[in-house]
Amino acid sequence: MRVVYGGTFDPIHHGHLRLAIELRERLGVPAVSLVPSHIPPHRGAPGATSADRLALLHRAVADEPGLVVDDRELSRGGASYTADTLRQLRRELGAQEPLVMVLGSDAFAGFESWRDWQAIAGLAHVVVIPRPGGELEPQSVPARLLETSPARTLDALWAAPAGGFIWLELPLLDISATAIREHLQQGRSPRYLLPDAVLAEIRERGLYGVHPACPRNTN
Incomplete structure (x- = not known):
């Protein structure tokens, strides 16, 4: 089974990372793939370039x-449409290996506005993580997809390559990338909201309004 968790990761923080670990353990897979978007079609431009966000992820x-x-x-360029990514993954995995896409309920609430959203169920399973402010309207398309899903449990995901929609509650850390960017822009410390290595990289690159770190004197 391949599990992919996409987002802008602007910047990557402990909330993203802990959720990915929880997913790996609950789904019983060796790894979860973090897929940074290049140009997100449903939100404003990220605060850092694709190359910078990728470096922070690494x-x-x-x-x-x-x-x-x-x-x-990022390699594909252009707007990052989920259906295109899943088609590419499906070609690589073949027709029978289960493929799971993970997203928050806030993003899933607008699922029917995504390009080629009807094709996604034929390409992957969808695991929805409830998030504050991401409640679904009872008669909405996303709610009906969850109610009528042929796969309603995690074990069922292994029985088919795609087609399931599952609501999965996991422990969430209340950390916001927006709040981290605001901390940085205001000169406040975001330490312990994101890994120290990521914060060091942000300072070295001068991202999110931070003045670039001075080069170290190695003489």
């Missing part, structure tokens, strides 16, 4: 073999 998972970075959306 720093974040350097010591965690259970989390891997998949940069296919």
Whole structure:
């Protein structure tokens, strides 16, 4: 089974990382792939470039073999449409291997506005993680997809390559990338909201309004 967890990761923080670890353990897979988007079609431009966000991701998972970075959306260029990513993965995996896409309920609430959303069930299972402010309207398309899903348990995901929609509650850390960016722009410390290695990289690169760190004197 391949499990992919996409997002802007702007910047990657402990909330993202802990959720990915929880997913790996609950789904019983050796690794979860973090897929940073290049140009997100449903939100404003990220605060850092794709290359910078990718570098932060690599720093974040350097010591965690259970989390891997998949940069296919950055390499593909253009707007990052989920259906295109899943088609590419399905070609690589073949027709029978289960493929799981993970997203928050806030993103899933607008699922029917995604490009080619009807094709996604034929490409992957969808695991929805409830998030504050991400409640679904009872008669909405996303709610009906969950209610009528042929796979309603995690074990059922292994029985088919795609097609299931599952609501999965996991422990969440109340950390916001928006709040981290605001901390940095205001000169406040975001330490312990994200890995120290990521914070060091942000300072070295001068991201999110931080003045670049001075080069070290190695003489």
